[in-house]
Amino acid sequence: MSHPGSLSPVDSTEPLPDFPQQRRCPYQPAPGYRELRQRGPVVRARLYDGRPTWVVLGHAEARTLLIDSRLSSDWSRPDFPSPSARRKAILTATMLIGMDPPEHTAYRRRVISAFSVRRTRELTEEIQRRAGELVDAMLAKGPDADVLRDLALPVSSYTICGILGVPYEDHDYFEKQSAQLVSPQVSPEEVGQALLNLRGYLTELVDRKERETEPGPGLLDTLVHEDLADGSLSREEVIRLGIILLMTGHETTASMITLSVFTLLQNPEHLAVFRAGPDKAALAVEELLRYLSIGDVVMRVAAADIEIGDLTIREGDSVMLSMAEINRDPDAFADPDRLDLERGARHHVGFGFGVHQCIGQNLARAEVQSALTALFDRIPDLRLAVPAEQVEIKPAHSGVQGIYALPVAW
Template sequence: MTESLHTLTAMPTARQSGCPFDPPKELIEAREHGPISRFPFPSGHQGWLVTGYDLVRSVLADQRFSSRKELMLHHPLVDYGDIEVPPAPPGEFLLMDEPQHSRYRKPLVGKFTVRRMRLLTERVEQITADHLDAMDKAGPTADLVTAFAKPIPSIVICELLGVPYEDRGRFQENIDTFLGGEVSDEELIAAYLATQEYLAELVAAKRANPTDDVLSDLLDSDLTDEELKGIALILLAAGFDTTANMLALGTFALLRNPDQLAALRTDPALTDQAVEELLRYLSVAKQFHRVALEDVELGGHTIEAGTTVILSLNTANRDPERFPDPHTLDLRRQNGGHLAFSHGIHQCLGQQLARVELRVALPALINRFPTLRLAVPAEEVSLRPETADIYGVKSLPVTWDA
């Protein structure tokens, strides 16, 4: 171990004033010292923080690093003491390794192909147009989060899974509660259990009366109702929260970079490239944790078996060795390969769905309202805390010329 090895003594919980899109400065500084740092957890566990692109990507692809829930004993912000962490419930495959992970993911792969997601484009266009019409009618001011960013992915994922439209509000509220990072542990657990209870009812309803949706398609497999409930929870949460925050935060970023906004508005051919750059630049899924199953050499250091490693995706996607001038939003950037959807066996199953929604909704919004702008000073925009699993804005007041 080299003497110059950097140590980050505490996980930052705030972003720099005036820089809502950049990672916390302490993480940027850690990356400047090198791609890997020591990180002492509040529990006293001596772990690691990986901030460089190449090393983060290699860990995500290395099955010697586990994502099993029962191994996640150390939290970067809180010392929970000697608690026993149970394994992930059946079906919640993001917190599992092989072969359990593939048992749940494999039946879903064909449901989220590029081709199948592109077939959804027309429906996404209609949902987007409906909400833009409603904004226009109610305007010329709106909270873009509640009027646009949340409803679009919520409706799409609910329709894919067969969640009745009238239940969407109930689902969205509970998902907001246990992913928002701003409630007590009791409230979080209550929202999680309420969502599980609802999904159990949904699976039972599909058993009794299958419909044309992904959840009903899985009824012919050997998956149990408990497993189907867990799979549905993962898909609902991931299919809604990440995209909703990308839509709102992405709009905020474009409004704060008017030259880039103008480029996207005037050049429709730029859309796909622009979406990839926004995904890289914002990295709303900020970090993942892994635990070494055996001693592993990483970046010239030995990660001992049982050690927890924090993977900082937002600094990896801002690594100057991979992305020149990484802190600049450049919609014409040619460098692909960002890690916004993770990498390896846990790479986001719904990434093509998210791309379709972003490619449709963002251009539709900025073209429908050519004078779209913030209705409050940028520093007054309410941001999600760093404690939330997914970064974003809590509300985004906007206005336009009627």
């Protein structure tokens, strides 16, 4: 796993490259990452605040490090790194992602049944129905639409609202607050205010559910009437769990759906796969997850010295994993820059790896497949309504790669 060109934190006199770097094409990694890969699978770079960091680009190295208990996800650590001031403002307000076992394991166990394979199968028909309704509404209102506004956000928000027991009529409010977290025009202070707004919303919702004599079917209802009621979770813990699940449950999937549509419209020779049946569509979604890697930057800090190849990551060192490059590692994927919707590469790390692997991955797959199938089946002549170069790309440090809008026509 070593590489003769790898930079050492102590013996290099070369200026460190910046990390993360901005994508120029929404579905391609930043061009500068290829130069980093030539130096090795684990290299040195510099964060926005000047702090040096290790950047992991190799697939084997990533999977090794992501299951190493010495690599910490504890966001409460004062030495925990961040790719931007905006992301740093978010770290203090969320949980579940930003902690280590055994605490992380205990919280994950309380919520994972709501996102199981069995639960996803139960919900898939409803997700397909909702996606179809949204596309039909686009057609009725057409002949143009915005894929993000009219399909991706509504289907993902509707689904996570059903899972959590959040009233869907409130989706405009929490979508607006979540959008503040990834907008390049928003200051860290405004990010903090958006998080306070989300907290206020979840606090009021938890209070309302607690007053109900009969709990609803949502996960929040269960947490309130069982875990909060018996004292196994505090009110603060229930609220924070609600915030992170609501945020991640709609923003990431909406971005994935929107960016997938853009990618396929730019590569129309692949569209026939979605009309060849659910098995082919499922394979296609898996390849899109690898190819797009919307959750590009994964943050960690070394809690102890870690040797990887001929390198030593020292205790307290920042470690950033570039999932986009890890999923384009030629040692793990043949011809990795080629989009192959029949590749079937399930060993990608689009949902992470190890104990922090995304609990909502089965649900996300169902949502993406349902939305893309409904869209391309019902509107076979779909096309971009603006030149591709006018589509605005989210900043590299936003946490979720993607685009802000996708105007289409037919």
